[in-house]
Amino acid sequence: MKINRKLVLMMCLVLIGILTLSTTALASGTGDVAGAIEGTWIDASGQIKTVVNKVVFPAIDLILAVFFFAKLGTAYFDYRKHGQFEWAAPAILFACLVFTLTAPAYIWRILGM
DSSP states (O other): OHHHHHHHHHHHHHHHHHHHHOOOOOOSTTOOHHHHHHHHHHHHHHHHHHHIIIIIHHHHHHHHHHHHHHHHHHHHHHHHHHSOOOOHHHHHHHHHHHHHHHHHHHHHHHHTO
16 A cells, blocks of 8 residues: 555656646747747758768768778688678678768758758
């Protein structure tokens, strides 16, 4: 019985905390919620594009380049050991690297931004 009482008390405290710390989000005087969201998205989309173009894509490119050259090195050493060069993994990493290097040129047109 004490466990149920503690559980109910804890749930009430959490609910009171949520109600006191939350705020009501209101749209403009007309109540147009969709318009408020679209306006916020239009303002933020430029910043999102800048961050993705200058931070996210270069980070992905760097990671893929490191993996590509590491895999190329291991494939070369496997070639020296076994006499057969395995092209699949380096080719896939190279294709992904080319895709991410060229993505900023066309990805925003595909997304409609």
